[in-house]
Amino acid sequence: MQLTHDDIRSLFKGKGLKVTPQRVAIYKALAGTTCHPTASDLYHQVARDYPMISPNTVYYTLSTLREAGLVKEVNYWHDQARFDANVTPHHHLICLGCRTILDIENLALNRLTSNSAIPQEFQVIDHQVEFYGYCRTCQHSSNRNSSAPAHSIKAQHIRRTHNEQKSQRNEKS
Amino acid sequence: MQLTHDDIRSLFKGKGLKVTPQRVAIYKALAGTTCHPTASDLYHQVARDYPMISPNTVYYTLSTLREAGLVKEVNYWHDQARFDANVTPHHHLICLGCRTILDIENLALNRLTSNSAIPQEFQVIDHQVEFYGYCRTCQHSSNRNSSAPAHSIKAQHIRRTHNEQKSQRNEKS
């Protein structure tokens, strides 16, 4: 996928985004690779051409592109590790509103390892299915961000929600 | 699952772990809930009974329990967000050695949303299947941690691998 500057320009215009050199460079770097770089990876790559760029800009731009649906975040849950004493095979329902994680157990989901799409040479050890959405409560509450697709959840929002949870916890104790 | 102190003791003994009050308290707190707490959540909960406990101990203990297979980490990839300009439905093969993420596209995996295990009242917006394992290269290299199940990868190891990648990147540029 070799995108020209004009391709990207019209892509951005179509989403109502301003076309800036930094923004184009970041998107171009991301679209030109299949290896799922981190924000920091992209920062280093773009900094070769734009030595003055700040990491801040990369985060802000990725967040904007994500909101516009031009970019997807591969791992939603990069903020904190979460633990589970249930080590039997099971999968998760994750509420994007309140961040609750519910277990689901299902044989069909456990058997996905035999999926033909997995290349022979990749040795699968474990797998996990995650469904993202909204629990009953959050479908009607302010946590529900109805206009935004799942991939547009801003880390900022996640962080804020997390802090709220924490302060709630502190109040309780 | 209401575990007694003795249940936990024998569980730990079976894995060759020393039985300490902090460790029991942390495991008990985790086993007593289904809500997938974070390390910080557990720290706050255990701190009610052990006000002198340090967050450090919680991290160390969770890491130990994870290595012993008594605890599972729900979100492997909590360290950094990774981005993808491919916003079409697809899934991932994740190498636990080199942390490479490969895309796989497969209709059957895209259709999982109709799985009967998902409660009606949960509104699914997106889903993602992640296969964890080792790519061809890492099956034979030192990245391969053959004795350890997927859930025993230490965050420490992940972090180290990440730093190695970063320094490699710095050397290149």
Added chain:
DNA sequence: TTGCTATGTAGGAATGATTCTTAACAAGGA
């Protein structure tokens, strides 16, 4: 072409989860 305005960018500080280092402590075997 010029000027205006909203949006984008950069710099620096702050936040917060996690890890590192080190020294004291304690579980469990001899």
Added chain:
DNA sequence: TCCTTGTTAAGAATCATTCCTACATAGCAA
């Protein structure tokens, strides 16, 4: 009871990410 080794605590360090704010600029209108 003593010793050894694994655990714990404290404090500092690291690092991704976000916040705040002032300055810069893309894009529109005149």
